[in-house]
Amino acid sequence: MAGAFIESKGGKAYPGGLTRRVFFTCFVAAFGGLIFGYDLGISGGVTSMDPFLKKFFPEVYEKEHDMKPSDNQYCKFDSQTLTLFTSSLYLAALVASLVASVVTRAFGRRLTMIFGGLLFLFGAGLNFFAAHVWMLIVGRLLLGFGIGCANQSVPIYMSEVAPYNYRGALNMMFQLAITIGIFAANLLNYLFAQYKGVDAWRYSLGCAAVPALMIIFGAFFLPESPSSLIERGLDEKAKTELQKIRGSKVDVDDEFKDLVAASESSKAVKHPWASLLKRHYRPQLTFAIAIPFFQQLTGMNVITFYAPVLFKTIGFGATASLMSALITGACNAVATLVSIFTVDKFGRRTLFLEGGTQMFLCQVLITSLIGIKFGVDGTPGELPKWYATIIVVGICVYVAGFAWSWGPLGWLVPSEIFPLEVRSACQSINVAVNMIFTFAIAQIFTTMLCHMKFGLFIFFACFVVGMSIFIYKFLPETKGVPIEEMHVVWQNHPYWRKFVKPTDSKPPSDEV
Numbered sequence: 001m002a003g004a005f006i007e008s009k010g011g012k013a014y015p016g017g018l019t020r021r022v023f024f025t026c027f028v029a030a031f032g033g034l035i036f037g038y039d040l041g042i043s044g045g046v047t048s049m050d051p052f053l054k055k056f057f058p059e060v061y062e063k064e065h066d067m068k069p070s071d072n073q074y075c076k077f078d079s080q081t082l083t084l085f086t087s088s089l090y091l092a093a094l095v096a097s098l099v100a101s102v103v104t105r106a107f108g109r110r111l112t113m114i115f116g117g118l119l120f121l122f123g124a125g126l127n128f129f130a131a132h133v134w135m136l137i138v139g140r141l142l143l144g145f146g147i148g149c150a151n152q153s154v155p156i157y158m159s160e161v162a163p164y165n166y167r168g169a170l171n172m173m174f175q176l177a178i179t180i181g182i183f184a185a186n187l188l189n190y191l192f193a194q195y196k197g198v199d200a201w202r203y204s205l206g207c208a209a210v211p212a213l214m215i216i217f218g219a220f221f222l223p224e225s226p227s228s229l230i231e232r233g234l235d236e237k238a239k240t241e242l243q244k245i246r247g248s249k250v251d252v253d254d255e256f257k258d259l260v261a262a263s264e265s266s267k268a269v270k271h272p273w274a275s276l277l278k279r280h281y282r283p284q285l286t287f288a289i290a291i292p293f294f295q296q297l298t299g300m301n302v303i304t305f306y307a308p309v310l311f312k313t314i315g316f317g318a319t320a321s322l323m324s325a326l327i328t329g330a331c332n333a334v335a336t337l338v339s340i341f342t343v344d345k346f347g348r349r350t351l352f353l354e355g356g357t358q359m360f361l362c363q364v365l366i367t368s369l370i371g372i373k374f375g376v377d378g379t380p381g382e383l384p385k386w387y388a389t390i391i392v393v394g395i396c397v398y399v400a401g402f403a404w405s406w407g408p409l410g411w412l413v414p415s416e417i418f419p420l421e422v423r424s425a426c427q428s429i430n431v432a433v434n435m436i437f438t439f440a441i442a443q444i445f446t447t448m449l450c451h452m453k454f455g456l457f458i459f460f461a462c463f464v465v466g467m468s469i470f471i472y473k474f475l476p477e478t479k480g481v482p483i484e485e486m487h488v489v490w491q492n493h494p495y496w497r498k499f500v501k502p503t504d505s506k507p508p509s510d511e512v
């Protein structure tokens with residue numbers, strides 16, 4: 001595949017294909033996604049473990065166990081302290097993502113990854129030895145800081161290193177790693193709960209050290225991205241790196257010149273945050289906010305965080321709940337693979353729209369099934385096996401719809417539409433908005449479930465309709481367009497052409 005030469009929509013084409021070096025570079029960088037995924041997946045299972053609840057949240061444990069079948073089951077786990085355990089991490093990641101923008105610009109993407117991995121390692125250690133709630137929460141905060149750094153640096157790093165015609169597939173390895181992390185967490189929760197008795201939660205939380213070590217060691221061997229080297233004035237080194245990444249026989253002069261030009265004009269922008277408010281960057285700013293907002297409002301994290309709690313709520317036993325979470329976790333990872341193989345062929349818009357339709361239909365199905373069985377008062381009676389199976393299958397098909405659309409595209413699209421001069425700032429906004437809504441959903445889910453009951457899924461279904469219309473009307477196709485040429489896409493779009501004029505292909509300097 002090396003040496004592939006594909007004409008882009010923007011009119012430019014750079015030689016250089018999927019070399020082994022590019023593949024392994026992106027593969028290692030994707031480890032950053034593992035640490036995020038592990039954390040996303042671990043807390044739901046841990047908070048459904050009785051010994052953990054008894055030790056740290058005895059009031060939730062008592063409430064769950066004092067419940068009579070005639071009580072409202074939707075409110076079984078309604079506790080703000082318990083959800084704070086899950087959500088605190090995302091609050092820390094939010095703060096870290098803002099700081100990390102400065103760090104990635106000044107010290108490069110690679111060092112930011114290593115730093116993030118170290119924080120994550122300390123967090124995992126503190127959680128493993130936790131004897132008090134504060135140790136749990138401080139550990140979660142450290143994990144959050146680590147995740148903020150990784151999520152800031154990894155997606156842009158991957159988009160910068162990848163040849164533009166494979167950018168979609170390679171960048172999506174980040175989301176694939178997230179889903180593998182979630183699945184590994186689900187699996188370990190299940191196994192530890194079976195074999196480690198009262199200390200199962202300790203092992204589950206402590207194993208976060210493994211993905212942390214993987215990214216720390218992996219990042220030591222990663223080359224810095226050529227864009228980042230040029231950004232820091234290391235042009236010679238950048239050219240050598242670009243040559244190595246694209247393959248020794250490839251003529252990289254054209255691409256290198258464009259990277260230098262992009263970096264030169266980006267230096268005219270001294271205040272990327274303030275510049276973002278300029279009319280010229282309206283499409284980027286809009287998508288930096290809308291994409292992560294909508295990604296979270298699909299409702300996916302209700303499943304990621306609370307699948308075991310949700311399954312327990314609707315009458316599954318403890319082991320069956322962890323097992324069902326494992327099944328949905330596996331669907332998530334496998335379906336993400338589908339997007340990797342299709343995104344550069346069918347394009348981003350097709351995946352977004354198909355995934356949205358699929359999620360919507362499943363949400364209506366799940367709402368109806370839970371509503372029919374539980375009514376509004378949440379008293380289930382017997383849940384026949386076939387009925388439970390249909391619910392799990394419905395949830396799996398919903399998860400698959402997310403996994404080949406909003407999941408990976410939520411990282412890919414922002415990382416490829418931000419021009420260099422505002423890339424770090426835009427990515428910070430993207431990660432920060434993602435974390436705000438990840439936090440919000442983690443924090444209020446159990447209360448929402450208690451009050452909105454089965455209507456919870458309809459709430460998210462309404463957003464899925466809104467976001468699909470938004471994509472249809474406003475997102476141009478970015479498949480096969482080099483990042484440096486992306487301005488052409490906006491200039492040709494019926495709506496965004498009002499904001500981005502052909503003369504705007506160079507960034508406006510701060511003085512303008």
Ligand SMILES: OC[C@H]1O[C@](O)(CO)[C@@H](O)[C@@H]1O
Pocket residue numbers: 040175178179182295300301304332407408410438
């Ligand atoms: O795979 C599901 C996971 O993917 C994310 O949306 C990140 O892209 C997480 O918020 C979610 O837990």
